[in-house]
Amino acid sequence: MKKWSLLLSIVFFAVAVLAGCSEKKDDKSIKLAYVAWDSEIASTNVVKEVLESKLGYKVEMLQVDAGPMWAGIADGSADAMVAAWLPGTHASYLEKYKSDIVDLGPNLNGTKIGLTVPAYMDIKSIEDLNKAEIVSALNKQIIGIEPGAGIMMATEKAVKEYGLKDYTLVESSSAAMAQELQKAYGNKQPIVVTGWTPHWMFAKMDLKYLDDPKGLFGGDEQIHTLVRKGLDADMKDAHAFLDQFEWFPEDMAKVMVAIQEGKSPEEAAKDWVTENADKVDAWVKGAE
Known part of the structure; x- marks a missing residue:
């Protein structure tokens, strides 16, 4: 009986370990930092919807000011953000954190x-x-x-x-x-x-x-996607999607207007993703 009891204990332990490993493997979570600007509320919610519905992630949204948003990517407390206005608006943050972040390039041109x-x-x-x-x-x-x-x-x-x-x-x-x-x-x-x-x-x-003769507000800009160092190794599928995420001002405007007219950011993002399957498929190609 003792042998059977020991054997059963070992079996139960092994099952528990395997279940724990499986749970850990399936527990895909990612943190997105963003600022509460209408444009970034729109883009971050679209990214959230794709990560959850297409790649199976649990997304945590971190609403912060611009400085903490950049700092969060740099120190790893946030995984990614799609709200870096460059080269002018966020130039000071780029100069401060450029060695600690990974710039995946523009996700929107013409800002x-x-x-x-x-x-x-x-x-x-x-x-x-x-x-x-x-x-x-x-x-x-x-x-x-x-x-x-x-x-x-x-x-x-x-x-x-x-x-x-x-x-x-x-x-x-x-x-x-x-x-x-x-x-x-x-x-x-x-x-x-x-x-x-x-x-x-x-x-x-x-x-x-208003015309800006001194050029203090800069010219046309881009919005870039930034991720923390190591994301490509830790979350290859999310990194691949974020690297391929790119849309146009008219796309963003549709989501923003829908929110302004009464839809929740989540609902507006979900509707846009559903209505633009071809674009979304291109974003997640090779990531799924």
Whole structure:
């Protein structure tokens, strides 16, 4: 009996070990860092949907500011992000962390940042913001987003370089900025905000960028995919997909508009993935 008992114990132990190994093998999890900008909410949720529905991952979303997002990839506390605006907006972060991250290249081309106003405003350049009547009409405010964002740093520099000493750059959030813009636009009131494309607000409202003669906001940019070092060895399929992930501003705009019109980010991403099977298949080719 003792021999049988020992044998059964060994068998049960072996089964438990194998089950544990199987569970560990199947427990695929990945952490995606992102900033709460409408564009990055759209792209990160699409990436999440593909990782979960096509590659079987459990995705943890880490919403942070731009600085911690870059730091998270660099120190390995996050696995990947698809929200690096280069070469200008996030230049300071790239310089700081470039030796500790892996840049998989652009996932979207044709982005732009700058000070933005409704098209009905009779103003063309950032320099025009110094006109007394414009300063008064705008209540001496430039409506910004989260502190630490690349566009906020560029705007702080613009305030100095263009001598906009009468203005306060209002720290806010992407969502709050858009709400203020919509409110002013609906009443045809003057407003200036930190804007960027792709963004749903350009699809919903007639807006324009103010000319930037000093080039402080840079030209057209790209959004890059960054991953932590070692991801290619630890998660080959996820790395392969992230390396092949690339879409267009009109794709991102569809997801952003769907969210703005009431769909949850998850629902909007799922719908887009379903409706764009050919593109998604190309992203995961060789990864499945």
